[in-house]
Amino acid sequence: MGIDPNLYELQGIEYLMLQLNVWFAVFTLDTMRYLIAATVTSLVLYKFLNAWSQSRKIQTRAASKADIRREVFFSLLTTSIYGFVAVFVIYAMSHGYLKIYENVEDHGWAYTLLSLPLLLLLHDTYFYFAHRSMHHPKLFKWFHKIHHLSRTPTPWAAYSFGPGEAFVMSAFVPFMLWAIPIHGSVLFTFVAIQIFRNAQGHSGIEFHHHKWVDSPLDVFTTTTHHDMHHQKVKGNYGLYFTWWDRILGTELPGYKDEFRRIVNQNRQEAADGAQGSMPSNS
Secondary structure, eight states, X not given: OOOOXXXXXXXXXXXXXXXXXXXXXXXXXXXXXXXXXXXXXXXIIIIITHHHHHHTBSOSSOOOHHHHHHXXXXXXXXXXXXXXXXXXXXXXXXXXXXXXXXXXXGTOHHHHHHHHHHHHHHXXXXXXXXXXXXXXXXXXXXXXXXXXXXXXXXXGGTTXXXXXXXXXXXXXXXXXXXXXXXXXXXXXXXXXXXXXXXXXXXXXXXXXXXXXXXXXXXXXXXXXXXXXXXXXXXXXXXXXXXXXXXXTTOSOTTHHHHHHHHHHHHHHHHHHHHHHXXXXXX
């Protein structure tokens, strides 16, 4: 994109200030995305729809204020690391090493539009194998333990990673920019979908339709799918889709039954209440 490579000919303190400005800009943008996604998800599910959400709550345990403070702290650490990685990404962009473009005509509308679902498919694959690898006993402590301190996750856990995991998660975008050309608006949309899906997946509320797992939509993960992963600290490694877990046998047993139990418990209570309130014919 429009980055002047001559800026990188600055020396000394001017060069350092340039890099600091780049880091701060990306840190601010990523932090704002995180705060917006977590705040919107929390407000919708825990304030505006709180009564309904309580009937769809996955765990009986509630996250403590200390849990949420920890999740926010490590999420801000993650966005600071994302900013650090972005310094190198923007340098590579300015020198033409990464394939990001501004004019749709460069690759056509069809490719530009299809590149978004392609990114989501590739990201889900990357996430599954990276996530599963981080559960290896020799890697878990160094990469993924921080995230699993959230046994009852909240939307604020979306970016609650240790430094190692933050670097692993940040590597996907520069790798894709190196591998395939991506339009700037597609990249922006992809990042927005990713953080909102992450916040929703950690919300602890099963907001999907009660027939979700018994329909073709079952190829997409639900909140229950990822919440079970936090409870069991294994299995259900997918982010957007369920197919890698099913192909490779890592979907947790009883996932669909647990989903049905959560979404149908209030429906059954409502039906019982309605039946109990009917006038007797005797």
